[in-house]
Structure formats: structure tokens, C-alpha cells
Amino acid sequence: xxxxxxxxxxxxxxxxxxxxxxxxxxxxxxxxxxxxxxxxxxxxxxxxxxxxxxxxxxxxxxxxxxxxxxxxxxxxxxxxxxxxxxxxxxxxxxxxxxxxxxxxxxxxxxxxxxxxxxxxxxxxxxxxxxxxxxxxxxxxxxxxxxxxxxxxxxxxxxxxxxxxxxxxxxxxxxxxxxxxxxxxxxxxxxxxxxxxxxxxxxxxxxxxxxxxxxxxxxxxxxxxxxxxxxxxxxxxxxxxxxxxxxxxxxxxxxxxxxxxxxxxxxxxxxxxxxxxxxxxxxxxxxxxxxxxxxxxxxxxxxxxxxxxxxxxxxxxxxxxxxxxxxxxxxxxxxxxxxxxxxxxxxxxxxxxxxxxxxxxxx
Numbered sequence: 001x002x003x004x005x006x007x008x009x010x011x012x013x014x015x016x017x018x019x020x021x022x023x024x025x026x027x028x029x030x031x032x033x034x035x036x037x038x039x040x041x042x043x044x045x046x047x048x049x050x051x052x053x054x055x056x057x058x059x060x061x062x063x064x065x066x067x068x069x070x071x072x073x074x075x076x077x078x079x080x081x082x083x084x085x086x087x088x089x090x091x092x093x094x095x096x097x098x099x100x101x102x103x104x105x106x107x108x109x110x111x112x113x114x115x116x117x118x119x120x121x122x123x124x125x126x127x128x129x130x131x132x133x134x135x136x137x138x139x140x141x142x143x144x145x146x147x148x149x150x151x152x153x154x155x156x157x158x159x160x161x162x163x164x165x166x167x168x169x170x171x172x173x174x175x176x177x178x179x180x181x182x183x184x185x186x187x188x189x190x191x192x193x194x195x196x197x198x199x200x201x202x203x204x205x206x207x208x209x210x211x212x213x214x215x216x217x218x219x220x221x222x223x224x225x226x227x228x229x230x231x232x233x234x235x236x237x238x239x240x241x242x243x244x245x246x247x248x249x250x251x252x253x254x255x256x257x258x259x260x261x262x263x264x265x266x267x268x269x270x271x272x273x274x275x276x277x278x279x280x281x282x283x284x285x286x287x288x289x290x291x292x293x294x295x296x297x298x299x300x301x302x303x304x305x306x307x308x309x310x311x312x313x314x315x316x317x318x319x320x321x322x323x324x325x326x327x328x329x330x331x332x333x334x335x336x337x338x339x340x341x342x343x344x345x346x347x348x349x350x351x352x353x354x355x356x357x358x359x360x361x362x
Contacts, residue, residue, distance in 0.1 A: 006103075010114045011140050012085060015133040015147045018125065019140055025089050026106025026113030032150045033057040033082030035134035036295065037123050039274030042068075043291075046339055048084070048105070049075040051159035051183030052251065052293050054225035055152035057083035057134050061123055061274075066090035069098025070105045076185040076339075080159050080225065083136045084113035085122070112136045130269040131295060155226025156234070156252070159183040160204035167199040175356045178202060178216035178245075182224030182234070182252050187337040191349050192220065205233060208240035218246040218356040221253025223335065228255035228265050228296055235260045242327050246355035248348070249331035251294055254322065257331045261324060264302040268318065271295035272333075275341035278314035279321075279334055287314055290334035291341030297333065298322065328355060 010024040014035065037059045038047055044065050047058060058081050067090040084106060093101050106113050114136050126132065133150045135141065160181045167189050174196035179189065181201045192199050197218075202211055204224075211219065219241060238260035241247070249257045255265050272292040280287045300309040300319040311321030311332060321332040336345040 006089065006091070006115055009138070011137050012114050012117055012122070013135045013137060013140060013144065013147065014122075014125065015144060016125070016129060017144065020117040020122065022114040022116035024113070024138070025086070025103050025115045026084060027110045029112050030135060030137045031057065031083040031112040032133065032135045032147055034131060034150070034152055035059060035085070035126065036131060036271060036273055037061050037119075037126060038293070039276060040291075040341070041275070043275060043339070043341060044102070045071060045074045046076050048081060048111070049077050049079050050185060050293060051077045051080045052223050052225045054080035054155045054159050054183065055082055057081070057085060057136065059085035059119055059122060060087075061119055063087040063119070064090060066102035067093055068095035069093030070100050070102055071095070071097045072099060074339075076187060077183070078159070079109045079111065081111055084111055085117060085119065085136075086113070086115050087117065087119045089113075089115045126270050131271065152226050153230075156182045156204050156224050156231055159225060161201060162203055164203070164206070165201045167193060167201070169196050169198045170194050172196055173198050175217040175353065176200070176215070177218050177220050178211050178214055179220040179222060180204065180206065180211070180253070182222050182231070182256070184222035184224070185335070185337065187339045188220065188222055188250065191337040191346070195349060195353050197353075204231070206237070208237045211241060212244055216245055218248065218352060220352070221247065221249035221257060221331070223251035223253065223293070225252070227267070228252055228259060231256060242324070242329055245328070246352065247327070247329040248352040248355075249329075250335060250337070251333060254331035254333050255296055255298055257324075257329065258298040258303060258307070258322060261303060261306050263306070264299040265296045266299055267296050272313065275338060277334065279311050280314050282310055282312060288344040289342045290345055291338030292334045294333060
């Protein structure tokens with residue numbers, strides 16, 4: 001195999017005016033997006049195919065990316081990222097499962113990228129100043145108007161499936177689960193299938209009546225991109241659903257449930273993205289290492305008297321989980337189905353199964 005050569009000059013321009021020179025990888029063309037960083041040492045394929053990154057330019061803090069190539073069975077969904085930033089991209093991957101190199105994946109999916117930039121310095125800038133917009137380009141622009149004005153819009157509708165889809169249980173069918181697809185990762189479906197669930201995935205604009213008429217034993221609310229408050233119609237439907245069947249929400253599903261219950265959400269300074277996020281269980285006292293990908297958080301105090309905070313982020317104290325007494329509903333901000341990432345909290349799926357089997361939640 002001929003070694004890939006990365007030599008064409010490219011620039012990453014931040015909305016604060018900082019410019020970083022590197023080399024072009026991936027697709028040609030300019031791209032503007034919200035620049036975010038993720039700390040995962042592995043899982044770059046899952047990151048690139050996670051719909052929750054819609055509208056964002058993703059930067060990997062781990063310095064070498066692409067060393068095990070592209071493995072299509074590991075994809076979580078259709079790629080939605082606007083751009084990709086790495087310190088170094090591997091030109092000759094080595095793994096028995098590898099199908100081809102990462103640069104080809106970026107090209108085939110129209111994702112502009114840049115390598116050879118100081119990702120540590122850029123991460124420090126984001127940590128100090130907060131998430132900002134950026135542009136990947138071949139020439140430094142004189143006007144940053146398009147960069148500064150960019151915002152992620154219509155995110156959930158852009159990544160959700162358009163029609164219902166059924167996934168059979170692995171082995172004996174025990175339960176029927178309705179999964180509301182706000183940008184669902186495929187491993188949520190797999191985690192339910194492995195536990196004997198037939199999963200019907202509904203589009204984000206499905207009506208409560210349609211979902212409940214399918215007579216699910218439980219309802220799963222998926223992850224997804226963007227500002228949770230933008231999803232006014234989905235929140236209105238959730239108000240009609242919560243309390244009618246056991247509900248388990250993950251990430252955006254956690255945030256939308258809070259909004260449906262009368263709570264509030266807030267945008268974090270630079271969010272939580274990566275596979276090493278510590279979360280403390282306020283009930284059992286244990287701290288778990290979790291995988292996360294979100295830029296917004298639920299304001300737990302806004303749900304006083306309505307819900308009970310169950311998990312908090314051990315770094316910044318932000319809300320990581322809620323329970324709703326009398327509603328048979330619980331939600332978490334992190335990803336218990338993490339792949340790649342730690343499986344420490346996969347027991348939450350078993351808890352959901354127990355709820356569908358008749359065990360009431362707090």
C-alpha cells in the first residue's frame with residue numbers, strides 16, 4: 001500500500017482571531033462549525049459517526065488518530081460532523097479488522113480536516129474562553145463574519161430517522177421498547193436487543209399517541225445534538241408520554257425530560273466529551289468513569305419538588321442524572337452504552353429491564 005502524503009497547507013481559524021497552520025486531511029473545501037474537543041484515546045470512529053456532533057468541528061486531544069484504521073461495524077450512525085482536527089493522522093493503520101485508512105473515510109464522507117496543529121494549545125484556549133466557532137480553510141480569511149455568526153440549528157430534525165424502524169430482539173423476545181430517535185447511537189439499540197428487547201425506533205417528530213398505541217413495555221429517549229430548548233414540539237409530546245410507561249433517557253433524552261417536567265437547561269463553558277468523565281452516584285456514593293458527549297446540562301435546582309438528582313459530575317458538580325418519583329422515569333446525562341468507552345454503568349439498562357418487568361422506580 002502506498003503511503004498517504006499530507007502536504008497541502010491548511011488553516012484552522014478561531015472566531016477570536018487565532019490562526020493555526022497545518023496540513024489538509026480529508027475532503028477539500030472550507031467548513032465552519034462549533035469547535036469542540038473530545039478526550040478519548042480510542043473510539044474515533046464512534047465519534048465521527050455519532051449524530052450528536054451535528055454542526056460541530058471535532059478536535060481530538062489524543063495526539064495520534066487513525067492508527068487502527070476504519071472498521072465499519074463500529075459505526076454508531078451517519079456522520080454529521082462539520083470538520084475534524086488532529087495533531088497527527090496515521091498514514092498506515094495496522095489492525096486485523098481495519099478495512100481502509102481514516103483519510104479515505106473523511107474524503108468519502110465530505111469531511112474537511114486539518115492535521116499538524118497544536119491541539120493542546122487549542123484545547124487550553126477553549127477551556128479558558130469557552131466553546132467557540134472555527135473555520136477550516138486553505139487561506140486565512142480577512143473577514144470572520146461567517147465564523148462569528150454561525151450557530152447549530154435544526155439539529156435533531158437533521159439527524160433523526162424519517163420513518164419508524166423495527167429491530168428484532170437477540171434471542172427470546174421479552175419486551176417491546178419504543179426508542180425515540182433524537183440522533184440515537186446504534187449501541188443503544190444493541191444494548192436493548194442483547195437484553196431481549198424488540199426495539200421500534202420512532203422519528204423525533206412522532207406523536208405521543210402513535211408511540212403509546214404501539215403498546216411498548218418501556219420507552220427509551222436517545223442522545224442527540226444541539227440546544228435541547230430548540231425541540232419545542234418533542235418536549236410537548238414527552239409531556240403526554242411520561243408516566244404512561246417506564247421511561248429511560250440518555251443525554252439529550254435526559255435534558256428533554258427535564259424540560260418536559262418544567263425544569264431548565266444551561267449551556268456549559270466547554271461541555272463534557274470523552275471516555276474519562278467521573279460521575280458520582282449520590283445514592284450509593286460510588287464514582288463511575290463514564291463516556292459523555294454534550295454541551296448542555298440540566299439545572300437540578302429547577303426541578304426541586306419534581307425530581308431527585310441522582311448523579312453529579314465529580315469535576316464541576318453539574319447534574320448527571322435525575323429520577324422522577326411517581327412517574328416510573330429516570331434519566332442520565334452520560335452514556336451507559338459507551339462504545340468505545342467504559343462499561344461501568346451498563347447496569348442502568350438492566351434497571352430499565354427490571355422496571356419493564358414490574359419493578360417500580362422511586
